[in-house]
Amino acid sequence: MPSFDIVSEVDKHQLNNAVDQVNRTVANRFDFKGVDAEVEMNEFSLVARAEADIQVDQMVDMLRASLIKCSIDPLAMEVGDKEQSGKQVKVAITMKNGLDKELAKKIVKIIKDEKLKVQAAIQGDQVRVTGKKRDDLQQVIAMLKGKELEQPLQFNNFRD
Structure with a gap:
Protein backbone atom coordinates (compact mmCIF):
# COMPACT_ATOMS: atom_id res chain seq x y z
CA MET A 1 0.00 0.00 0.00
CA LYS A 96 10.75 24.14 15.62
CA ASN A 97 12.02 20.67 14.79
CA GLY A 98 9.54 17.80 14.73
CA LEU A 99 5.77 17.85 15.01
CA ASP A 100 4.39 18.37 18.50
CA LYS A 101 1.35 16.34 19.59
CA GLU A 102 -1.14 19.19 19.13
CA LEU A 103 -0.11 19.91 15.53
CA ALA A 104 -0.01 16.18 14.68
CA LYS A 105 -3.57 15.78 15.99
CA LYS A 106 -4.66 18.84 14.00
CA ILE A 107 -3.14 17.39 10.79
CA VAL A 108 -4.86 14.03 11.35
CA LYS A 109 -8.19 15.83 11.94
CA ILE A 110 -7.76 17.90 8.74
CA ILE A 111 -7.08 14.74 6.74
CA LYS A 112 -10.08 12.89 8.23
CA ASP A 113 -12.38 15.88 7.64
CA GLU A 114 -11.59 15.76 3.90
CA LYS A 115 -13.15 12.25 3.77
CA LEU A 116 -10.46 10.89 1.45
CA LYS A 117 -9.81 7.15 1.41
CA VAL A 118 -6.61 7.36 3.44
CA GLN A 119 -5.58 6.58 7.00
CA ALA A 120 -3.43 8.93 9.07
CA ALA A 121 -1.57 7.75 12.15
CA ILE A 122 0.70 9.66 14.55
CA GLN A 123 4.10 7.99 14.94
CA GLY A 124 6.26 9.92 17.39
CA ASP A 125 7.02 13.31 15.86
CA GLN A 126 5.65 12.47 12.41
CA VAL A 127 2.36 11.48 10.79
CA ARG A 128 2.18 8.44 8.50
CA VAL A 129 -0.49 8.55 5.79
CA THR A 130 -1.43 5.36 3.93
CA GLY A 131 -3.98 4.71 1.21
CA LYS A 132 -4.80 2.35 -1.63
CA LYS A 133 -4.29 4.84 -4.44
CA ARG A 134 -1.32 7.08 -5.11
CA ASP A 135 -3.70 9.81 -6.33
CA ASP A 136 -5.40 9.98 -2.92
CA LEU A 137 -2.02 10.51 -1.24
CA GLN A 138 -1.14 13.24 -3.72
CA GLN A 139 -4.47 14.93 -2.96
CA VAL A 140 -3.59 14.92 0.76
CA ILE A 141 -0.20 16.53 0.01
CA ALA A 142 -1.78 19.21 -2.19
CA MET A 143 -4.48 19.90 0.40
CA LEU A 144 -1.96 20.25 3.26
CA LYS A 145 0.26 22.56 1.19
CA GLY A 146 -2.75 24.85 0.79
CA LYS A 147 -3.44 25.01 4.53
CA GLU A 148 -1.90 27.70 6.73
CA LEU A 149 -0.28 25.79 9.59
CA GLU A 150 2.00 27.32 12.21
CA GLN A 151 4.91 25.12 11.16
CA PRO A 152 6.45 24.20 7.79
CA LEU A 153 5.80 20.63 6.64
CA GLN A 154 7.86 18.26 4.54
CA PHE A 155 6.56 15.08 2.90
CA ASN A 156 9.10 12.27 3.08
CA ASN A 157 9.38 8.57 2.45
CA PHE A 158 6.81 8.35 -0.37
CA ARG A 159 6.48 4.63 -1.14
CA ASP A 160 4.42 3.02 -3.82
Missing part, protein backbone atom coordinates in the same frame (compact mmCIF):
# COMPACT_ATOMS: atom_id res chain seq x y z
CA PRO A 2 1.36 3.45 -0.86
CA SER A 3 2.32 5.68 2.06
CA PHE A 4 4.29 8.77 3.02
CA ASP A 5 5.36 10.60 6.17
CA ILE A 6 4.53 14.18 7.16
CA VAL A 7 7.41 15.69 9.12
CA SER A 8 8.73 19.09 10.11
CA GLU A 9 12.51 19.08 10.14
CA VAL A 10 15.20 21.74 10.03
CA ASP A 11 18.46 20.78 8.32
CA LYS A 12 21.07 21.43 11.02
CA HIS A 13 23.87 21.95 8.51
CA GLN A 14 21.88 24.60 6.60
CA LEU A 15 20.93 26.24 9.91
CA ASN A 16 24.61 26.41 10.84
CA ASN A 17 25.35 27.99 7.43
CA ALA A 18 22.61 30.61 7.98
CA VAL A 19 23.98 31.53 11.44
CA ASP A 20 27.53 31.81 10.06
CA GLN A 21 26.27 34.01 7.24
CA VAL A 22 24.56 36.37 9.71
CA ASN A 23 27.67 36.57 11.89
CA ARG A 24 29.83 37.40 8.84
CA THR A 25 27.36 40.08 7.75
CA VAL A 26 27.34 41.60 11.26
CA ALA A 27 31.15 41.67 11.31
CA ASN A 28 31.27 43.53 7.98
CA ARG A 29 28.38 46.00 8.33
CA PHE A 30 29.25 49.61 9.04
CA ASP A 31 26.50 50.16 11.60
CA PHE A 32 27.80 47.18 13.64
CA LYS A 33 31.47 48.34 13.69
CA GLY A 34 32.86 48.26 17.23
CA VAL A 35 29.70 46.62 18.56
CA ASP A 36 29.78 43.32 20.42
CA ALA A 37 27.02 41.49 18.53
CA GLU A 38 26.59 37.90 17.37
CA VAL A 39 24.20 34.99 16.98
CA GLU A 40 25.11 31.93 19.03
CA MET A 41 23.84 28.46 18.13
CA ASN A 42 23.29 25.50 20.45
CA GLU A 43 21.50 22.58 18.74
CA PHE A 44 18.20 24.13 17.56
CA SER A 45 18.18 27.10 19.95
CA LEU A 46 19.80 30.38 19.00
CA VAL A 47 20.59 33.53 20.97
CA ALA A 48 21.03 36.87 19.21
CA ARG A 49 22.79 39.46 21.35
CA ALA A 50 23.83 43.04 20.73
CA GLU A 51 24.11 46.37 22.55
CA ALA A 52 20.81 47.93 21.39
CA ASP A 53 17.23 46.83 20.71
CA ILE A 54 17.32 47.92 17.09
CA GLN A 55 20.50 45.94 16.44
CA VAL A 56 18.91 42.77 17.78
CA ASP A 57 15.85 43.38 15.56
CA GLN A 58 18.14 43.83 12.55
CA MET A 59 19.96 40.61 13.38
CA VAL A 60 16.67 38.69 13.60
CA ASP A 61 15.67 40.09 10.20
CA MET A 62 19.09 39.12 8.77
CA LEU A 63 18.65 35.62 10.18
CA ARG A 64 15.19 35.33 8.62
CA ALA A 65 16.59 36.35 5.21
CA SER A 66 19.54 34.01 5.62
CA LEU A 67 17.23 31.09 6.44
CA ILE A 68 15.30 31.73 3.24
CA LYS A 69 18.55 31.68 1.23
CA CYS A 70 19.47 28.35 2.89
CA SER A 71 16.08 26.79 1.97
CA ILE A 72 14.70 26.80 5.52
CA ASP A 73 11.17 28.08 5.98
CA PRO A 74 11.22 31.05 8.40
CA LEU A 75 7.95 29.75 9.95
CA ALA A 76 10.18 27.26 11.78
CA MET A 77 11.73 30.17 13.68
CA GLU A 78 10.11 31.19 16.98
CA VAL A 79 11.45 34.48 18.38
CA GLY A 80 11.20 35.03 22.14
CA ASP A 81 11.08 38.24 24.14
CA LYS A 82 14.02 40.64 24.43
CA GLU A 83 15.96 40.58 27.68
CA GLN A 84 18.19 43.37 28.94
CA SER A 85 21.23 42.08 30.85
CA GLY A 86 23.85 44.67 31.66
CA LYS A 87 24.65 46.55 28.49
CA GLN A 88 23.59 43.63 26.29
CA VAL A 89 20.18 42.92 24.79
CA LYS A 90 19.45 39.25 24.11
CA VAL A 91 16.66 37.49 22.31
CA ALA A 92 16.17 33.71 22.36
CA ILE A 93 15.21 32.06 19.08
CA THR A 94 14.07 28.45 18.89
CA MET A 95 13.79 26.43 15.73
